[in-house]
Amino acid sequence: MNKMSIRWGLLLLAAVLALMIVVMPVIAAPVSKEGEAIVKFRENIPTTIYGIYGVNDIDPLTPDMALVTSISKGTEALVKEMERRPDVEYAEPNYVVYALATPNDPYFSQLYGMQKISAPAAWDTATGSGDAVVAVIDTGIEYIHPDLAGNVWSAPQEFTVNLGTVTVTCPAGSHGFNAITNVCNPAEDHYHGTHCSGTIGGVGNNGIGVVGVAWQTHIMGLKFLNSGGSGSNADAIKAIEFMIQVKQQGLADIRVSSNSWGGGGYSQALFDEIKKAGDNGIIFIAAAGNSGADADVNPMYPAAYDLPSIVSVAATDSNDNLATFSNYGLKSVDMGAPGVNIYSTYRNASYNSLSGTSMATPHVAGAAVMIAAKCDLDVAALKDNLMANTDPIPALNGKSVSGGRLNLSRSINACAIPPTPTPSPTPTPVPPPGPIASFRGIPLRGTAPLPVQFTDESVGKDITGWSWAFGDGTVSTEQNPSHEYMGPGKYTVSLTVVNASGSDEMIRSGYITVDAVPTPTPTPPPLAWFTGNPKMGPAPLTVQFTDSSQRSPPEEWLWEFGDGSTSVEQNPVHEYKKVGKYTVILTVKNQYGTDDQRKVNYIHVKDRKGKPDKEDENTIQE
Numbered sequence: 001m002n003k004m005s006i007r008w009g010l011l012l013l014a015a016v017l018a019l020m021i022v023v024m025p026v027i028a029a030p031v032s033k034e035g036e037a038i039v040k041f042r043e044n045i046p047t048t049i050y051g052i053y054g055v056n057d058i059d060p061l062t063p064d065m066a067l068v069t070s071i072s073k074g075t076e077a078l079v080k081e082m083e084r085r086p087d088v089e090y091a092e093p094n095y096v097v098y099a100l101a102t103p104n105d106p107y108f109s110q111l112y113g114m115q116k117i118s119a120p121a122a123w124d125t126a127t128g129s130g131d132a133v134v135a136v137i138d139t140g141i142e143y144i145h146p147d148l149a150g151n152v153w154s155a156p157q158e159f160t161v162n163l164g165t166v167t168v169t170c171p172a173g174s175h176g177f178n179a180i181t182n183v184c185n186p187a188e189d190h191y192h193g194t195h196c197s198g199t200i201g202g203v204g205n206n207g208i209g210v211v212g213v214a215w216q217t218h219i220m221g222l223k224f225l226n227s228g229g230s231g232s233n234a235d236a237i238k239a240i241e242f243m244i245q246v247k248q249q250g251l252a253d254i255r256v257s258s259n260s261w262g263g264g265g266y267s268q269a270l271f272d273e274i275k276k277a278g279d280n281g282i283i284f285i286a287a288a289g290n291s292g293a294d295a296d297v298n299p300m301y302p303a304a305y306d307l308p309s310i311v312s313v314a315a316t317d318s319n320d321n322l323a324t325f326s327n328y329g330l331k332s333v334d335m336g337a338p339g340v341n342i343y344s345t346y347r348n349a350s351y352n353s354l355s356g357t358s359m360a361t362p363h364v365a366g367a368a369v370m371i372a373a374k375c376d377l378d379v380a381a382l383k384d385n386l387m388a389n390t391d392p393i394p395a396l397n398g399k400s401v402s403g404g405r406l407n408l409s410r411s412i413n414a415c416a417i418p419p420t421p422t423p424s425p426t427p428t429p430v431p432p433p434g435p436i437a438s439f440r441g442i443p444l445r446g447t448a449p450l451p452v453q454f455t456d457e458s459v460g461k462d463i464t465g466w467s468w469a470f471g472d473g474t475v476s477t478e479q480n481p482s483h484e485y486m487g488p489g490k491y492t493v494s495l496t497v498v499n500a501s502g503s504d505e506m507i508r509s510g511y512i513t514v515d516a517v518p519t520p521t522p523t524p525p526p527l528a529w530f531t532g533n534p535k536m537g538p539a540p541l542t543v544q545f546t547d548s549s550q551r552s553p554p555e556e557w558l559w560e561f562g563d564g565s566t567s568v569e570q571n572p573v574h575e576y577k578k579v580g581k582y583t584v585i586l587t588v589k590n591q592y593g594t595d596d597q598r599k600v601n602y603i604h605v606k607d608r609k610g611k612p613d614k615e616d617e618n619t620i621q622e
Contacts, residue, residue: 030264032094035069035070036067036069037068038091038093039068039090045164056069056070057069063164068082079091079092090269093265095267096230098230098231099139099190099192099230111211117337121409126370128214129217131253132253132255133217134200134219134258135219135220135254136197136220136222136258137257138192138259140194141188142188146208146349148202149203150206151212151219152221154173155175159246162245163242168183171184176220179224190227191347192225192358193221196361197345198210198351199342200213200362210343217366222239222242225261236261237269237270244282248445256285256372257277265301266299270305274302275309282379283379284311288303289327289357290315290325290326290356294327294329295328295332298327308383309383311387313363314396315357316396330400333400334386334387334401335364335387335390335396336393336406337364338359338405339358340355342354364406370408371411371415377415388402389407390402390407390410391406393405433460434502437506438457439454439456441453441455441493445512448517450485450514451482452484454495456495462499464499464500465477467497467498468494472487488514489513491510491511494507524551525552525595526552526590527549528597529549529597532544535602535603536603537606539606540576540577541576545572547570547586555589558586562582562583563576583598583601
């Protein structure tokens, strides 16, 4: 081979390599918040790490998990420091995540996505129900938007959520939670969560705007992404914990959460919290990511966590092609849904068109909440239903677990049990059916004494009698009684209804859980802690001492300055007249106990010439 051929061969190889570099997707490294760590404790969150280990602040996320912040230590050093503690199960960086959407033509108004998923055919069977609630974990929700207001969840009563050492009390009529500010107002300050909410549950058949997958539903807003569309794993965990506790209290039957965000590294803390939500009957619909990458090789979290409660959603376009930006993965991406040029609700009572796996995710979340309202399926069965009834499309064959795009009509029809026809061998008139007993109670859990409002939801014509047994030996014949449980325990409730054609009974075992009033945790004694400034200088040396004691506020102080002088002030000023090294002791006391801190040779007084003092001269030994 001559030199010219070799030269042209090398140029061709270089061109091919350059082309490969251009088309390969760029996967950004996970970003975390500097000086912050998510820490999972083996038991409850301790109060003894303030001021030590470089810790400046602790923000509780759950009863046993907290965001720990330090201004003196970097993230890596803080994580290592926390992992050394025997009471810590694990510690990790607080990763930053982002909303997964990009703006597009604001005048595009064709809702092709609803046609693609066969929503009109499904609406002939069901249009949703207010019984099943979907939580939109995002930038918030514009709950006064005219196309959303009728489907926004409102708290039926005042309630309290316990996030570790922080208690959040939400008023009746509130619509969710802001995990950034710890308040019960998920108001939108971006646009992303409002856009996703419109695709899930824009009010149907109201003559304005757009329609969501579920015409009738209840949307709870859980805001943890800020006005710039970014947030942290720590705030995501708080939002999920709020959702779980609201469901546990029987205030909302949350069956689905919609999660159009991602981008952080692997987080064991977030994994654990999503698993906890799944264990409480909440399916987690997640955006597969917008990197255009194979998620089996370059996973996008949280969608790529290996959990049975997660459904990872890719984006397709109006021609059933995989969107150029969408992640894919034969093992880690479950299914597809329309996510290109999706028109939906927007801020300030407006509408806009966006693209992203963020827009595909709410199509599946809306379908999931419709199915959950129609059919009694657990998380595993609901996920199986969504994936088993997709439309197979070539673009997702080999690039997703199901190989298909969402088909709402198939899913609804697959789960709905067809009515069994009543045989009529003779023309004898069939008597009207007897009643079918059904009821609900709010709340389902709380501390004694616990008042519960029971509501009859029985089906049948001309019901004439109701017989309630509350499980604690008391009964009622009212249709919608209110009952107060006085002692802790699990109570089985039954309702028997009667009409002219017969009777029926519904029994709910262990339906009401009443917890004992928790014993107050004893207040610990104070932890003595102080500083002095300056700690070194020529005689006479004036030192400002500052009490920094922790745990519980002291009520009495005794300072011993090491030169025979004392003080009972909280923050005294003392003048040292002689050269020497002085040991300082602070003793603090309150009604819970006493503690002292001793700092040996803490104050060093030199002569005015700055010469070293003689080791024994005027040095207090203790």
